[in-house]
Amino acid sequence: MIYLLEDAINGILMGSIYGLAALGLTLIFGVLKVINFAHGSLLMVGMYAAYWAVLLTGAHPYLALVIVLPLMFAFGYLLQAVVIQPIFKAEREVREPITVIIVTTGVWYILDNLGLLVFGPQYRNIQDNPLRGKMIEAGEMLISVPKLWGFCAALVTAALVWLFLQKTRMGRAVRATSLDRDAASLQGINPYRIYNIAFGLGTAVAGVAGVALVPFYNVFPTVGVLFDIKCFIIVVLGGLGSIGGALLGGMIIGVIESVGPQFMTATWTEAIVYGLFLGFLFLRPSGLFGVKYDW
Amino acid sequence: MALLEVDRLEVSYGDVQVLFDLSLRVEEGEVVSIIGGNGAGKSTLLRAISGLLRPRRGEIRFDGRPIQALPPERIVAEGLVHVPEGRRLFGLMSVEDNLRTGAYNPRAAAHEEETLERVFGLFPRLKERTAQMAMTLSGGEQQMLAIGRGLMARPRLLMLDEPSLGLAPIVIRSIFDTVRQVAAQGTTVLLVEQDVKHSLELSHRGYVLEHGRVVLEGPAAELLGNPHIRTAYLGI
Ligand SMILES: Nc1ncnc2c1ncn2[C@@H]1O[C@H](COP(=O)(O)OP(=O)(O)OP(=O)(O)O)[C@@H](O)[C@H]1O
Ligand SMILES: [Mg+2]
Numbered sequence: 238m239i240y241l242l243e244d245a246i247n248g249i250l251m252g253s254i255y256g257l258a259a260l261g262l263t264l265i266f267g268v269l270k271v272i273n274f275a276h277g278s279l280l281m282v283g284m285y286a287a288y289w290a291v292l293l294t295g296a297h298p299y300l301a302l303v304i305v306l307p308l309m310f311a312f313g314y315l316l317q318a319v320v321i322q323p324i325f326k327a328e329r330e331v332r333e334p335i336t337v338i339i340v341t342t343g344v345w346y347i348l349d350n351l352g353l354l355v356f357g358p359q360y361r362n363i364q365d366n367p368l369r370g371k372m373i374e375a376g377e378m379l380i381s382v383p384k385l386w387g388f389c390a391a392l393v394t395a396a397l398v399w400l401f402l403q404k405t406r407m408g409r410a411v412r413a414t415s416l417d418r419d420a421a422s423l424q425g426i427n428p429y430r431i432y433n434i435a436f437g438l439g440t441a442v443a444g445v446a447g448v449a450l451v452p453f454y455n456v457f458p459t460v461g462v463l464f465d466i467k468c469f470i471i472v473v474l475g476g477l478g479s480i481g482g483a484l485l486g487g488m489i490i491g492v493i494e495s496v497g498p499q500f501m502t503a504t505w506t507e508a509i510v511y512g513l514f515l516g517f518l519f520l521r522p523s524g525l526f527g528v529k530y531d532w
Numbered sequence: 533m534a535l536l537e538v539d540r541l542e543v544s545y546g547d548v549q550v551l552f553d554l555s556l557r558v559e560e561g562e563v564v565s566i567i568g569g570n571g572a573g574k575s576t577l578l579r580a581i582s583g584l585l586r587p588r589r590g591e592i593r594f595d596g597r598p599i600q601a602l603p604p605e606r607i608v609a610e611g612l613v614h615v616p617e618g619r620r621l622f623g624l625m626s627v628e629d630n631l632r633t634g635a636y637n638p639r640a641a642a643h644e645e646e647t648l649e650r651v652f653g654l655f656p657r658l659k660e661r662t663a664q665m666a667m668t669l670s671g672g673e674q675q676m677l678a679i680g681r682g683l684m685a686r687p688r689l690l691m692l693d694e695p696s697l698g699l700a701p702i703v704i705r706s707i708f709d710t711v712r713q714v715a716a717q718g719t720t721v722l723l724v725e726q727d728v729k730h731s732l733e734l735s736h737r738g739y740v741l742e743h744g745r746v747v748l749e750g751p752a753a754e755l756l757g758n759p760h761i762r763t764a765y766l767g768i
Contacts, residue, residue, distance in 0.1 A: 406632075406636075406641075409625075409629055409632060409633055410633065410636060412622070412624075412625060412629075413622050413625065413629075413633045416622045416623065416624060416625065417620055417622060419584055419604075419616075419620070420616065420620035420621075420622065421622075421633075422583075422584070422603065422604040422605050423582060423584070423604055423608060423613075423614050423616060423620075424605075424608065424633050424634055424636045424637070424681070424685065425605045425608040425609055425636040425637030425638075425640070425685060426605055426633075426636050427603070427605045
């Protein structure tokens with residue numbers, strides 16, 4: 238019984254990091270109305286950025302945020318401004334342009350292969366960092382310290398993103414653009430600039446997830462693929478565009494993954510995850526917190 | 533020089549041309565009505581003026597400067613503000629957030645609090661409902677919010693597209709009263725309406741649009757007496 242609780246807790250912690258990764262995806266979707274198929278690759282870039290920052294400076298993994306955050310924001314901003322935006326402008330009449338989705342798929346392939354070219358296929362991890370392998374003993378339970386840090390990072394990031402969207406002038410403009418692009422431009426908002434900012438923000442959040450993962454997770458060029466599908470499932474589960482939904486959806490997946498194997502083979506837990514995903518698509522396509530009205 | 537000049541404008545959706553050789557002008561301080569039946573091209577005209585549509589030919593000048601190549605956000609910043617048909621509020625945002633979004637352009641942002649007080653003075657109903665989500669407002673309140681959001685941009689010229697659409701007669705009267713008040717405070721107004729009688733009554737001049745062309749123009753009082761308008765639009 239106590240093992241079950243331990244698994245559940247560690248599942249929630251790991252799941253919150255999945256949620257953190259999905260948060261960036263849901264943000265970008267909420268504003269651009271486009272599923273960013275390159276999101277896992279952005280996470281991969283964030284993990285390499287964190288990996289090198291920690292390795293080269295020897296700093297505490299979370300101190301790497303000082304470098305990773307602005308770097309990833311700029312990367313996402315430029316990716317949207319230079320690569321994706323021209324396609325958007327060419328299809329300005331279309332609300333959910335399919336060609337943009339194709340472009341993000343291209344970006345996914347290019348980034349993953351660039352990763353392979355530049356960093357090689359090997360699995361990398363940071364052996365000597367102060368978080369690696371650390372456990373807290375709580376009674377008879379062992380709680381993973383790096384995952385606990387990841388959990389806190391997820392909560393803080395979600396809260397900050399929420400505050401940005403709700404309480405700042407720019408955040409209000411982001412919300413307005415996500416609700417009605419043309420109406421927003423009639424208020425003096427440049428929607429393409431908002432797209433850049435949303436993409437930069439979503440990429441920066443992927444960077445936070447990268448920092449959270451690097452202390453205990455291997456980095457390799459296709460690591461994003463492992464998270465891609467999870468992120469899509471989480472975002473559908475939590476409701477497209479919902480911040481709280483992304484976190485909760487992540488935690489649900491995390492718990493199923495960690496508690497499930499106690500009762501069945503790991504293959505079956507995956508089947509449950511996909512089953513849940515399909516079930517939601519059928520029964521409640523707007524997810525747990527999604528708003529039926531628009532988004 | 534007129535505040536707004538539209539010169540031989542042609543606008544198409546794809547291959548379908550909707551506006552033909554359309555010219556009009558609005559002088560500073562005027563209230564001008566554009567009337568016409570469904571599909572005449574009134575909304576298309578306003579969308580072209582505010583930069584949402586690119587005209588295929590012709591020129592649009594605001595305060596003497598050509599604006600037809602500018603994006604909407606730049607045109608708003610010049611003081612030419614469009615309150616679109618169907619209100620287009622940010623339904624999932626609060627009344628206050630909708631209003632403040634209206635003041636996003638830099639010229640208006642500098643006076644945001646002051647303008648907000650003015651808008652609340654014009655629409656006390658909105659002040660009581662600042663935290664309410666826009667989509668839960670009544671139709672009349674939504675139209676007030678749409679106009680209020682437009683005013684937050686501190687327009688020099690306010691373009692209203694069918695503000696009376698779908699409202700009860702008593703609410704329509706109060707909306708038109710507000711338009712009259714806004715004009716009296718010095719804002720130039722370009723009003724698109726199907727409620728021909730009310731809109732011409734508060735306008736200086738009017739244009740009649742049919743099939744994307746101006747078929748009649750003149751002082752509002754003259755148009756109200758015109759036999760074609762009386763039979764086709766007023767049903768007399
Ligand atoms: N997005 C669009 N794509 C193609 N055709 C359009 C589009 N919007 C409008 N039209 C066409 O352009 C013509 C003019 O439409 P518009 O909306 O400007 O008319 P309107 O005078 O505003 O009518 P109403 O009083 O019904 O609002 C119509 O024939 C309409 O079908
Ligand atoms: Mg119309």
